[in-house]
Amino acid sequence: MAENPVRFGIIGCAEIARKVARAIDLAPNSILYAIASRSIEKAKNFAATNGLPENVKIYGSYDQVLDDPCVDAVYMPLPTSLHVHWAVLAARKKKHLLLEKPTAIDVAELDQILEACESNGVQFMGGSMWLHHPRTAKMKDLLSNYFGQLNFIHSQSTMPATPEFLESNIRVKPDLDALGALGDLAWYCIEAILWAKDYQLPTTVTALPDVTRNLAGVIFSCTASLHWDQPDTTVATIHCSFLSHWSMDMAICASKGSLHVKDFIIPNQEHFASFDFTLGSKFLDLHIGWSVKPEEVCVTSQLPQEALMVQELARLVEGIRKSKFRPDSKWPGISRKTQLVMDAVKKSIDLGCKPVNL
Amino acid sequence: MAENPVRFGIIGCAEIARKVARAIDLAPNSILYAIASRSIEKAKNFAATNGLPENVKIYGSYDQVLDDPCVDAVYMPLPTSLHVHWAVLAARKKKHLLLEKPTAIDVAELDQILEACESNGVQFMGGSMWLHHPRTAKMKDLLSNYFGQLNFIHSQSTMPATPEFLESNIRVKPDLDALGALGDLAWYCIEAILWAKDYQLPTTVTALPDVTRNLAGVIFSCTASLHWDQPDTTVATIHCSFLSHWSMDMAICASKGSLHVKDFIIPNQEHFASFDFTLGSKFLDLHIGWSVKPEEVCVTSQLPQEALMVQELARLVEGIRKSKFRPDSKWPGISRKTQLVMDAVKKSIDLGCKPVNL
Numbered sequence: 001m002a003e004n005p006v007r008f009g010i011i012g013c014a015e016i017a018r019k020v021a022r023a024i025d026l027a028p029n030s031i032l033y034a035i036a037s038r039s040i041e042k043a044k045n046f047a048a049t050n051g052l053p054e055n056v057k058i059y060g061s062y063d064q065v066l067d068d069p070c071v072d073a074v075y076m077p078l079p080t081s082l083h084v085h086w087a088v089l090a091a092r093k094k095k096h097l098l099l100e101k102p103t104a105i106d107v108a109e110l111d112q113i114l115e116a117c118e119s120n121g122v123q124f125m126g127g128s129m130w131l132h133h134p135r136t137a138k139m140k141d142l143l144s145n146y147f148g149q150l151n152f153i154h155s156q157s158t159m160p161a162t163p164e165f166l167e168s169n170i171r172v173k174p175d176l177d178a179l180g181a182l183g184d185l186a187w188y189c190i191e192a193i194l195w196a197k198d199y200q201l202p203t204t205v206t207a208l209p210d211v212t213r214n215l216a217g218v219i220f221s222c223t224a225s226l227h228w229d230q231p232d233t234t235v236a237t238i239h240c241s242f243l244s245h246w247s248m249d250m251a252i253c254a255s256k257g258s259l260h261v262k263d264f265i266i267p268n269q270e271h272f273a274s275f276d277f278t279l280g281s282k283f284l285d286l287h288i289g290w291s292v293k294p295e296e297v298c299v300t301s302q303l304p305q306e307a308l309m310v311q312e313l314a315r316l317v318e319g320i321r322k323s324k325f326r327p328d329s330k331w332p333g334i335s336r337k338t339q340l341v342m343d344a345v346k347k348s349i350d351l352g353c354k355p356v357n358l
Numbered sequence: 359m360a361e362n363p364v365r366f367g368i369i370g371c372a373e374i375a376r377k378v379a380r381a382i383d384l385a386p387n388s389i390l391y392a393i394a395s396r397s398i399e400k401a402k403n404f405a406a407t408n409g410l411p412e413n414v415k416i417y418g419s420y421d422q423v424l425d426d427p428c429v430d431a432v433y434m435p436l437p438t439s440l441h442v443h444w445a446v447l448a449a450r451k452k453k454h455l456l457l458e459k460p461t462a463i464d465v466a467e468l469d470q471i472l473e474a475c476e477s478n479g480v481q482f483m484g485g486s487m488w489l490h491h492p493r494t495a496k497m498k499d500l501l502s503n504y505f506g507q508l509n510f511i512h513s514q515s516t517m518p519a520t521p522e523f524l525e526s527n528i529r530v531k532p533d534l535d536a537l538g539a540l541g542d543l544a545w546y547c548i549e550a551i552l553w554a555k556d557y558q559l560p561t562t563v564t565a566l567p568d569v570t571r572n573l574a575g576v577i578f579s580c581t582a583s584l585h586w587d588q589p590d591t592t593v594a595t596i597h598c599s600f601l602s603h604w605s606m607d608m609a610i611c612a613s614k615g616s617l618h619v620k621d622f623i624i625p626n627q628e629h630f631a632s633f634d635f636t637l638g639s640k641f642l643d644l645h646i647g648w649s650v651k652p653e654e655v656c657v658t659s660q661l662p663q664e665a666l667m668v669q670e671l672a673r674l675v676e677g678i679r680k681s682k683f684r685p686d687s688k689w690p691g692i693s694r695k696t697q698l699v700m701d702a703v704k705k706s707i708d709l710g711c712k713p714v715n716l
Binding site: 019147151154204209233243244246251254257288 | 505507509510512514516564570579583602603607609611612616618621624628634637648652713
């Protein structure tokens, strides 16, 4: 444990908060200091159910966390429509911010959040855990050094929502998570594609005419294509759905290599993740088989990816606190570009699948 | 070896003919009886290079094979633009027909071929080997019985063509294989998607605006989406390219399962092929990992898929010859639907990526 660990407060006792509470405990440079729900009973119940230490403060309102001077950073797994209010407030109270995805309803709201973080000198980070897994760095190394020109990327994220979820979960409520599967699942696909493209924004985004919505207009499933004209031509497709079984795919075709990963968002196993690729594969005589089999790369991780995420945020917070560093611009930049592309997909859907230029 | 094996003639000594010559030898109910090239020297050279038995007849013109009354069936790996002429002629000469893909430049030409086969009572089969692999049947069994509604399918086929290929191979010549990568590679993707959808034609086909062509207009790479409105909504994406490294992917998302196969066109190994799927997978507590890991299914095959293809055609030919069966309509039907969808992709590209209804 670090000498002065970064003290986290959690605002909102969503299911995902259980995972991040554990991650804050696992990360060597952070501790869970406080949790809050809108009711003290719910917060107490969360603490008891998850076996939180007795010294974790339990609050019955979000404001109490933000007003507690001992809280350094806030993890915020609130419904998306509440992000702008509470994230801006947290920044003004000088709390560093770990914000669940989708980071905002649209880039205008995200910009309010980022501006508040910037002007208050606090670190912003979106809650995408997979970006912190060492597998992700290993794949990037291969892509950058061996794959040549990226020509095609496909990414999909699907989850089999129950009828109850589709009826009443906050992620299908227009006043809470109006983006539905686009925000909850396609966020990762967009982020993965931007990650593969070194965060170069696409030229054009076009939704495909297969959008499924509920009666309130919340997206249950959709597909879209992303195009890059300059400097290199790349096309990417994304698909998200609450109506299909689990999938979390990324497939990359480049001039010199192919890569596949089937659990990029949440690895099958916590301490071990793999992907496979081919480079320089040719066919044997008579096309009987491949001369090089796809190579599987296994990457171990001492800490789960969510703890690595917390550790990275805490590291940046320590730098700001001890060394007076400026907040790092990398993480807000990734979230903002992801949000921009997600907005473009949404706009294309709303325009009846017309192409939207970025 | 069967008592009266079906005697094959091969018209055209393309590279792929080497593989099918071997397959005809391996299949227990067929023999290679004759080969022909446009020059006797080329045909002799093909026979010598591939160690064909001395009793295989070697002809210096295609007509000689068609006029040889001992030839029962013809395998035709000619450039696509020559298919309609030689396939119709073969049918008129009462030769059963194994025709390389793409089966024709468009469905109008394919219909001439199919009509000639029909009216002459000969069996037609397209040259798609993967449909005959036992892995394909195993995957179909899972899809039909356990996967529920198919929501999304992605298939891609890419090959890293050399500069010489892109300059001078017949598959990039507008007068020989005008369809380029669409015919050579996307044919399989379209077929795979139709296969998954039990050969139900899509409602709409739309090309995406990332088409790459050579100066003569031949397609080097393209992407398209296929939509089904009725009775079930499905969306599929295909991508083909001569400009990327090898890939042969099919990924299927259904309401109750996900399936991935990464070498569906040509298995990595000749006698062994695999795919993986998940069914009923849930996440462990705290979303720490998947409760069910993707299951890998391994399927062995005594004969390579191309020999199984030849065996199936020979079996049908035997049925016609011995039992006076009518030619089977399944294989012409598969080729025709694949051709129809390929035509629609081509038309959408030609229309500047407008949707094309089928």
